[in-house]
Amino acid sequence: MPAFLRPSLLAVAALLTLAATGGPAVASPVRSRPESAADAVGRVAIVPVAPIVVETGTPLSIPLVAVGGTAPYQWSPLSLPPGVTLGSGGDIGGAPSEAGRQSVDVEVVDALNATATAAVVLDVRPGPLLSTTQLPTGMVGTDYATTLVAHGGTPPYSFSVASGRLPGGLVLSSSGTLSGRPGTSGTTSFDARVTDAAGGVATSQLAVSVAPAPAEGYVTVDLSGQANTYGLAAAS
Numbered sequence: 001m002p003a004f005l006r007p008s009l010l011a012v013a014a015l016l017t018l019a020a021t022g023g024p025a026v027a028s029p030v031r032s033r034p035e036s037a038a039d040a041v042g043r044v045a046i047v048p049v050a051p052i053v054v055e056t057g058t059p060l061s062i063p064l065v066a067v068g069g070t071a072p073y074q075w076s077p078l079s080l081p082p083g084v085t086l087g088s089g090g091d092i093g094g095a096p097s098e099a100g101r102q103s104v105d106v107e108v109v110d111a112l113n114a115t116a117t118a119a120v121v122l123d124v125r126p127g128p129l130l131s132t133t134q135l136p137t138g139m140v141g142t143d144y145a146t147t148l149v150a151h152g153g154t155p156p157y158s159f160s161v162a163s164g165r166l167p168g169g170l171v172l173s174s175s176g177t178l179s180g181r182p183g184t185s186g187t188t189s190f191d192a193r194v195t196d197a198a199g200g201v202a203t204s205q206l207a208v209s210v211a212p213a214p215a216e217g218y219v220t221v222d223l224s225g226q227a228n229t230y231g232l233a234a235a236s
Helices: 005-021 037-040
Strands: 052-055 074-079 082-086 092-096 100-109 115-125 129-130 146-148 149-152 156-162 171-172 175-178 185-194 203-210 218-225 226-234
Touching: 074 082, 082 100, 129 185, 129 203, 156 171
Parallel strands: 052 115
Antiparallel strands: 074 100, 082 092, 100 115, 129 149, 146 175, 156 185, 171 175, 185 203, 218 226
16 A cells, blocks of 8 residues: 555555446445544443332432443433422432323433433322321320221231320321320321322421310209209219
């Protein structure tokens, strides 16, 4: 090969020779620059994630993985369903708040500004809901028992107090039974949490009213034409 012929000229000469001899005329481009670093290591890409079935209110923890390109990577959201978040390291978090088939669209940028995008599909199904909206009134010193009811999601359910407090003397079991013997009167509010078998969570604010115990007193009763006074006391 003559020393003065450059590689690019050799490529053109080869194409002309093929055309002159009846060979196919190839219209492929000839590289005029060396490969970049991004070309050498492969373009950045996001590893695909299969569609995920989840319930509303269920916490998400889905790590996304970038390959190729040049680290470090920077992640950013393009479109997020309500309640869903994207961390700086590419972790999908939060908890979806609306049911339906939804898409988490993200972008990753490597150190050489090469980009890649991906969509993670969430099949969000309705989670549990607390059916109980009102609680019966209790009385100081009197046994109290009622059961919270939930529906939707995936049974069985587990109940707990998310925030606030119960009246003194009452406890809420994991099966949803609120029971005990209240010791003070008044109205107390708390947030009840229900968690289903699939991890779906819902909360609802409830209030318990406790009435004072009947006060001791006296009443006059006329028996056989005679006035008699009797003392009355609340039963314990």
